Amino acid sequence: xxxxFYSSEGDxxxxxxxxxxxxxxxxxARVLIEAEDHPDAEQVLARAREQDASVSQATAYRTLAALxxxxxxxxxxxxxxxxxxxxxxxxxxxxxxxxxxxxxxxxVSAEIEQLxxxxxxxxxxxxxxxxxxxxxxxxx
Amino acid sequence: xxxxFYSSEGDxxxxxxxxxxxxxxxxxARVLIEAEDHPDAEQVLARAREQDASVSQATAYRTLAALxxxxxxxxxxxxxxxxxxxxxxxxxxxxxxxxxxxxxxxxVSAEIEQLxxxxxxxxxxxxxxxxxxxxxxxxx
DNA sequence: ATACTTGCAAACCCTTTGCACGTAG
DNA sequence: CTACGTGCAAAGGGTTTGCAAGTAT
Numbered sequence: 001x002x003x004x005f006y007s008s009e010g011d012x013x014x015x016x017x018x019x020x021x022x023x024x025x026x027x028x029a030r031v032l033i034e035a036e037d038h039p040d041a042e043q044v045l046a047r048a049r050e051q052d053a054s055v056s057q058a059t060a061y062r063t064l065a066a067l068x069x070x071x072x073x074x075x076x077x078x079x080x081x082x083x084x085x086x087x088x089x090x091x092x093x094x095x096x097x098x099x100x101x102x103x104x105x106x107x108v109s110a111e112i113e114q115l116x117x118x119x120x121x122x123x124x125x126x127x128x129x130x131x132x133x134x135x136x137x138x139x140x
Numbered sequence: 141x142x143x144x145f146y147s148s149e150g151d152x153x154x155x156x157x158x159x160x161x162x163x164x165x166x167x168x169a170r171v172l173i174e175a176e177d178h179p180d181a182e183q184v185l186a187r188a189r190e191q192d193a194s195v196s197q198a199t200a201y202r203t204l205a206a207l208x209x210x211x212x213x214x215x216x217x218x219x220x221x222x223x224x225x226x227x228x229x230x231x232x233x234x235x236x237x238x239x240x241x242x243x244x245x246x247x248v249s250a251e252i253e254q255l256x257x258x259x260x261x262x263x264x265x266x267x268x269x270x271x272x273x274x275x276x277x278x279x280x
Numbered sequence: 281a282t283a284c285t286t287g288c289a290a291a292c293c294c295t296t297t298g299c300a301c302g303t304a305g
Numbered sequence: 306c307t308a309c310g311t312g313c314a315a316a317g318g319g320t321t322t323g324c325a326a327g328t329a330t
Contacts, residue, residue, distance in 0.1 A: 020304050020309060041295080056312045061295060077217055082294065096260060099268060109259055115252045116274055120236060123247070125276035128239060132272045134256055136265035160284060160329050181320080196287045201320060222319065 009033050013087075017070040019063070027051040028063045032073055038084040038095075038104055078104070078133060094132040149173050153227075157210040159203070167191040168203045172213055178224040178235075178244055218244070218273060234272040 010029030011021050019025060027048040031039070039047065045060040064085055067073045076084045078097055093106040112132065120127045150169030151161050159165060167188040171179070179187070185200040204225055207213040216224045218237055233246040252272065260267045 022304075022310065024311075054312080058296080058313075059311060062297095062310085065296085096263060096265065098265070105263060107259055107263070109255055112252055112255050112259075115249055115255070116272075119247055119249055119252075120274055120276050121279075123236060123245060123276075124278060124280070125236065125238070125274075126279040127274055127276055129275040130273060131275075132256075132270070134260055134265075134270040135268045136260050136263075137268055138264060139261075139266040140264070162285065162329075164286075194287085198288075198321080199286060202285085202322095205321085 013067070013072055017067050017072050019066055023052050024048070024055045024059045025063050027055055028060060029067075032067070032085065032087050035086065038076060038078075038086050040082045040084050042082075044085060076131075094134070096134045096136055098138065099135050100137055153207070153212055157207050157212050159206055163192050164188070164195045164199045165203050167195055168200060169207075172207070172225065172227050175226065178216060178218075178226050180222045180224050182222075184225060216271075219275070234274070236274045236276055238278065239275050240277055 010026050010033060013029045013033065014021055014025050028044060030051065031044050031047040035044075035047075041057075041060055041064060044064065045055060045057055048055045048060060064073065064075075067088075068075050068085070071088055073085050073088045076086070076095070078084060078095070091108070093108045094112075096105045096107055097103075098105070116130055117127060150166050150173060153169045153173065154161055154165050168184060170191065171184050171187040175184075175187075181197075181200060181204060184204065185195060185197055188195045188200060204213065204215075207228075208215050208225070211228055213225050213228045216226070216235070218224060218235070231248070233248045234252075236245045236247055237243075238245070256270055257267060
């Protein structure tokens with residue numbers, strides 16, 4: 001990863017959301033940008049606090065909500081769990097969840113997307129979004 | 141519809157789950173069997189109470205949890221909402237959600253299922269379950 | 281007879297919110 | 306300067322649970 005000590009990416013994210021730049025939000029934004037998994041609010045908060053111990057739960061939730069509303073992060077609710085977040089400016093993908101380890105792998109299938117569009121079209125709808133999650137176990 | 145005044149299907153469902161037959165559970169089981177939508181816990185409770193006013197929230201949740209654990213009903217959490225339930229002994233299908241009306245339509249696409257299997261296989265997994273939800277708006 | 285079920289209400293968990301203080305612009 | 310952001314702690318909404326009384330088997 002080798003992140004610079006200070007990255008302005010987080011600031012850009014916040015500005016794009018029309019939010020004022022504060023230390024707390026900078027920490028949260030950086031956590032989201034650097035996350036390679038799909039952290040939940042609690043994890044985002046814990047990681048943000050490593051950078052700035054003053055980040056409160058309320059601010060974490062409020063910032064996540066604001067970014068989410070502006071479409072700058074995506075939210076997921078895998079299985080029947082808590083909300084999980086990921087940065088939004090990434091190519092679309094679906095998720096494959098290893099039920100044993102909890103590991104989440106991302107994938108895309110142009111064919112599947114294509115077929116979804118056809119299904120929706122046949123029923124007279126246009127797709128706004130979709131969610132495909134495959135729950136798996138390592139085979140063999 | 142034209143349901144008989146008393147149907148034993150519900151009892152079968154309960155027996156299959158290894159649960160004792162009680163009036164409350166019979167009401168809940170019947171609600172699930174007769175449901176043509178995807179009711180949430182609150183709706184299941186309300187409908188069950190039409191048959192037996194003594195059904196409590198606790199019993200509704202406990203029965204739903206028990207049936208769910210035994211795989212006799214399926215649970216969904218469309219979008220970021222409450223848990224919704226549907227009877228489990230029905231052919232597999234995915235869901236298309238009309239974001240304007242909240243209407244939920246079911247569909248199956250053998251091709252999509254096929255492609256999912258291929259994706260999982262390529263990553264070295266076998267599919268245990270999957271969930272595909274398409275959020276749509278009526279077109280035209 | 282006894283292990284399982286019940287309703288009630290309190291507890292729980294995650295998330296949201298009201299408030300008085302703080303601060304970015 | 307002022308509108309916006311903050312932490313705290315309390316409130317919310319959906320779901321779960323401890324308990325004493327009730328009931329299926």
